[in-house]
Every structure is written in structure tokens, then in C-alpha cells.
Amino acid sequence: GGLGRRLRLAFGDAALRSDHIGSTALDGVPALPSVDVQISVPALTPESAYREALSALGFAMEAGHPDKTVRFFRETKMPSRVHLHVRAAGTLGEQSALVLRDFLRTDAEARTAFASGKRALADAVAHEEYPAAAYATAKPTVLWEALRGAHRWAQETGWTPGMSDA
Numbered sequence: 001g002g003l004g005r006r007l008r009l010a011f012g013d014a015a016l017r018s019d020h021i022g023s024t025a026l027d028g029v030p031a032l033p034s035v036d037v038q039i040s041v042p043a044l045t046p047e048s049a050y051r052e053a054l055s056a057l058g059f060a061m062e063a064g065h066p067d068k069t070v071r072f073f074r075e076t077k078m079p080s081r082v083h084l085h086v087r088a089a090g091t092l093g094e095q096s097a098l099v100l101r102d103f104l105r106t107d108a109e110a111r112t113a114f115a116s117g118k119r120a121l122a123d124a125v126a127h128e129e130y131p132a133a134a135y136a137t138a139k140p141t142v143l144w145e146a147l148r149g150a151h152r153w154a155q156e157t158g159w160t161p162g163m164s165d166a
Contacts (some may be wrong), residue, residue: 002084003166004018004037004166005126006057007037007039007057007071007084007166010053010054010056011041011050011053011133012048012053012086012093013051013164014041014042014049015039015040015041015050015090016040016042016089017036017040017097017161017164018037018038018039018040018042018164018166019038019097019098019101019165019166020035020036020037020101020165020166021032021036021037021038021097021098021101022035022036022083022097022101023036025101025120026048026101026104026111026114026115027105027127028103028111028115029109029110029111029114029118030100030103030115030118030119033043033079033081034079034080034081034082034083035078035081035082035083036082036085036118037084037085037115037166038084038085038087038094038098038134038166039083039084039085039086039087040087040088040089040094041087041088041089041091041121043089044069044070044071044086044087044088047061047071050071050086050095051071052075054084058075059073059075059076059082059084060073060074060075060076061073062074062152069087069091069092070085070093070094071085071086071087072084072085072086073110074087075101076131083099095161096147096150098161099150099151099153099154099159099161100146100147100150100160101159102141102144102150102159103149103150103154103159104146104150106153107149107166108148110146110153112116113146114130114142117142117145117146117152118139118142119140120134121135121138121141121142121161123139124138138143142159
């Protein structure tokens with residue numbers, strides 16, 4: 001699409017691949033109205049290799065993100081429709097996002113269980129003062145359960161990342 005083309009032009013050789021990840025990449029899974037795109041780069045530093053280009057496209061890096069293996073960018077116009085996850089190629093985070101997506105696209109039962117887990121979690125934190133923050137804090141429990149299945153699936157199938165899809 002248009003965004004993928006603009007991102008590839010902005011990154012140039014700094015991007016090894018770009019992929020649609022997250023719940024919006026999965027049919028039948030509840031998701032926020034924003035798209036997650038993972039950009040795989042040879043190294044996270046120097047950030048200048050991609051930060052200025054993304055700024056020109058209207059994205060700002062989230063300062064102080066707790067995960068030091070990713071640089072997270074949001075659109076500056078609100079509401080943000082696209083979240084960019086810039087990760088070093090070959091890292092656990094990069095590969096986990098891809099194998100989880102591919103596994104859940106392939107296994108309807110696991111995808112249904114994942115969607116149910118997300119819905120149950122959202123219901124459980126709905127009464128919290130800051131439900132979005134509570135959800136984000138608790139979501140790794142649902143993700144790690146799905147990743148256990150993705151790991152088994154990857155071993156059984158000999159999974160490797162396919163072609164970029166964003």
C-alpha cells in the first residue's frame with residue numbers, strides 16, 4: 001500500500017523488511033483501530049539512520065519506551081492510525097512478532113483462544129481507573145501463552161519468516 005511504499009522510501013537500505021504485525025494482521029481478533037508495522041533494520045543505532053526520515057513522514061519516537069530492543073514510533077496527528085516498531089533483524093522481539101503472527105494466521109483454534117484471552121483481559125481491566133494501562137501491563141500473559149504454541153508450531157513446521165508483507 002501507500003504507507004508501505006513511503007516507509008520503504010524513507011528507510012532505503014536501512015530497512016531489511018517491513019511487516020504488518022499485531023492483532024490487525026489477524027482475522028477475527030479484537031484490535032485497536034491502529035495498525036502495527038514492524039520495520040527490521042540491521043541495527044537500532046544510530047537512530048539517525050531512520051529517525052529523521054520517519055519524522056518527515058509524521059512519526060515521532062516514543063521517548064523512554066521500557067523495551068530497549070525496539071524503537072517505537074507513533075503518528076504525530078491524532079488519533080494515531082499507525083504504530084511503528086523498529087527492531088534489529090534477527091532479534092528475539094523481531095522473530096517473536098513474526099512467528100506469532102504466522103502461527104495465529106495458520107491455526108484457527110489458537111487464534112480463537114488468543115482472541116478470547118484478549119477479550120477476557122479487556123473485560124477484567126475495564127473497571128480500572130486507567131484500563132488501557134492495566135491492559136498493556138497484563139497483556140504479556142496472553143502473548144506468552146500464544147508464543148508457547150507458536151514455538152511448538154515453528155519447530156514442527158520448520159518455520160522461517162516469509163516475504164515482507166507491509
